[in-house]
Amino acid sequence: MTDPLELISFPGTGNLPFFAGSEKGLYEARGVSVNLETTPSSMYQAQHLVAGKFQLACTAADNVVAYQEGAGEVELDREPDLFMVMGATQIEVAFVVRPEIETYEDVKGKTLALDALATGFAFALYRMLDNAGLTKDDYEMVSVGSTPSRWEAVQEGTHAGTLLIEPFTSMARAAGYRVLGTTMDFDEYPGQVFTASRAWAAANKATLLSFIQGHLDTLDWVLDPANKDEAAEILARNMPNMKPQAIGPAIGKLMDPRTGLIPGCKMDYPGLKMVLELRSQYAPQGTQLSDPDKYIDLSYYEEAVAGR
Template sequence: MKFIVSIAATAALVAGSISPSFAQSNPAPAFHPNPTQTLRVIGFAGGFNLPIWAGQRQGYFTDEKLSIQLTYTPNSVYQITNLLAGNFDIAMTAIDNVVAYQEGQNEAPIGPDPDLFAFMGSDNAFLSLVSQGQYKTIEDLRGKTLTVDAMTTGFAFVLREILAKNNIAENEVTFEKAGGVGSRFTAMLQNPEHAGTMQMTPFELQGEARGLSTLVRAEPALGAPYMGMVGATRRSWAIENESAVEGFIRAYKRSVDFIYEPDNRPIVEALLVANTQMSPDIAKRAYGVLLDKDSGFYRDLRLDLAGIQTVLALRSKYGEPKKHLTDPAPYIDTSFRDKALK
């Protein structure tokens, strides 16, 4: 630091000693900082990344002077702990993960005072209960092994609630941790002892093509709206990078509008094929689920309060240590979205 100051002071003295005409004819080279900010985004692999892929293709993030570096996480623990550690800037994650780590009901130890929050909503998670092909009803899962990401995550709570609504006690099944949605999909294909799991579109469709069964979709099974994936980050980072957060939101919104435009369907299906292992036929089916006018991606990027209430109710019921959670406010901040989309 002292060396830099010395050079700066010397440069100032030299600049003051030269004539104005010389200074004008030999200006110092202009410094042009790179206007593009790289955002390190971490999410789960799958078709639910469609708005990001579309935004990258269409240049919407570039328009906001952003470059998206998208990393796929092996599981929720890796995702959130690395977000908190500052190794990533934004997580496309379940709102339940935000609640869990803020309330100390998380799977992995973290430092004190986490400052996670959700700044926009994406979807209802497109969740389905998937089973091996020989199991045709939820009742058939009684006595079987079911896989989860982690026992303390929201999708595991959805599975436990669906079982409870079908009168299957938790001691009548075995839960086994098998990682994120992609890992659980692979585990189902490789190990027939894994009888069922919660999956996100398009994995349930890919599973059907490989002989697996889709037993039920989550929202109808729960009988209530469910808030799934959100854009989340640390409050401290968001305050320092407000323009980047708002730019991300604007680009994401343009991407959602793009993928919903019927004329763009061939491009959208091609993006699904190019970024996943799905076939063109499955891409057509996935398009129908992801862009359903009633249950597809949230066109307004809302943080759905009714859906968050369901998340909090399940976490109050199944989370440890026990807490009674009813207020979404501590886990969300709509001001970034409101300002970005104003």
């Protein structure tokens, strides 16, 4: 077996396949082991992925586009050569606000917490606010970091709202916080993708193929209704801060391809076009982008699927 594959992802229930695959030995059965680290921010993730500390990342599709277009929010130690390997999750990203915020109108004059101001899911929030009739002069965006940090900042009253994913969205609802909108409001919008360096992938093809096959095996196991109870136990064990009553709804979201895990890790091309549309509209660089294939190479995925 090769050295463990170092993978970095955001905290959240979408990491269930990594938990389950490692516990059940499904990656190892394909000849690869996976070490998972959760990132404090998209900037940390991009910086250390490009530097080689990690070989794979599970991240928002826009993060790949941003850094490949030289529009990332952190300086990298080399020219990036990232590409999207395959789809990962169709997570629902929710715009959550404090209980006293009842409508979009109440957002005016407030500060909102983001991971990064011009990458990731930021532009989805800009579109939500835009659709509600607000302008950029009506609010202030502040870079805070990953989901746990943003959720804490909103709870403390430092900021009026933020973008959350599960299980944080359900935790917020249960505590009386309000959801003003989600990415489900868009006709098409992708969740997360797997990304890697093109140079690393070319030099470590066998390892990447083994990971893809192991992950698809894991996904099949997690999405099998017969394994639902055990999957819930694995999620609870690996996310001990989740309340027991939140586990069931979280599993339900993960099982729904509209809000959770993507069967077969298929790439969402219509959603990627929406990502490029939003970046073209809201990114300060003003670059018009329209070709998703520039950021994708499905050859590894296709070969791995053919060899399963």
